[in-house]
């Protein structure tokens with residue numbers, strides 16, 4: 001279904017901003033069967049190397065706007081901070097029937113509606129970087145003008161890089177961004193601080209970094225393949241009176257452990273999302 005949706009688009013998919021997130025998505029779309037000549041990238045800062053690699057695949061690189069008139073999709077993957085100048089510059093590309101999909105943190109439907117028109121079909125979404133290996137998580141909310149066919153197109157584009165969760169309430173997006181959008185950083189930080197703690201406990205630093213990284217990756221893979229809850233998987237590691245219980249007494253401390261710390265961290269990210277709304 002996703003494959004046929006991407007193959008049968010009437011106009012191009014125009015990607016505004018081909019950085020970490022945009023390039024991961026583009027790769028996923030091409031893999032899933034979006035014809036390369038139906039993909040166009042607008043990014044003034046592409047290196048000559050990445051521009052020629054994209055062109056070699058058949059992707060349109062910084063084409064004149066006349067070449068990409070009436071796109072099926074305009075996907076916004078620039079930083080929220082550059083949106084006030086970058087989005088108006090492409091507003092004329094949005095025609096009746098063009099779906100605008102944003103992956104920008106913070107930027108609201110109202111902000112985009114001011115630029116593309118109050119009736120524009122807009123999906124506000126937030127993916128995450130495991131998209132680069134097809135294991136992304138995206139949360140998405142449609143504007144009232146989005147048709148079922150456009151929801152299917154969005155599901156195909158975001159589904160090409162992982163799983164998609166739809167929500168009806170845009171107010172949930174900043175908290176979703178704080179959990180799944182930013183969340184991979186929390187898991188990577190866990191590997192970093194475990195490595196540092198192992199070194200502090202006497203392990204050679206390189207050995208500690210290797211086993212910490214592999215442990216976080218292995219735990220994620222186990223959670224992925226298991227039907228058990230995260231809590232049960234944790235309990236399965238924890239022998240009564242054993243080493244894990246000693247560590248978890250610190251990490252799960254209700255005053256200074258992970259639970260209150262993560263509530264504080266997610267609240268900070270959620271607040272920052274609201275600030276970026278502009």
Ligand SMILES: NC(=O)C1=CN([C@@H]2O[C@H](COP(=O)(O)OP(=O)(O)OC[C@H]3O[C@@H](n4cnc5c(N)ncnc54)[C@H](O)[C@@H]3O)[C@@H](O)[C@H]2O)C=CC1
Pocket residue numbers: 016017018019020021022042043044045046077078079080082085086103104105126127128129181182
């Ligand atoms: N990196 C992440 O983990 C996630 C990022 N996002 C969102 O994705 C968006 C992009 O983030 P990244 O890919 O991390 O940033 P990035 O800095 O890697 O990519 C941004 C791209 O936009 C390009 N750009 C700058 N000005 C432009 C303009 N006027 N027109 C066209 N392109 C322009 C830059 O050259 C760059 O390639 C942001 O809005 C961010 O909130 C969303 C979820 C996760």
Ligand SMILES: O=C(O)[C@@H]1CCC=N1
Pocket residue numbers: 105177181182
């Ligand atoms: O840090 C950020 O603002 C972006 C959005 C979610 C992940 N990276």
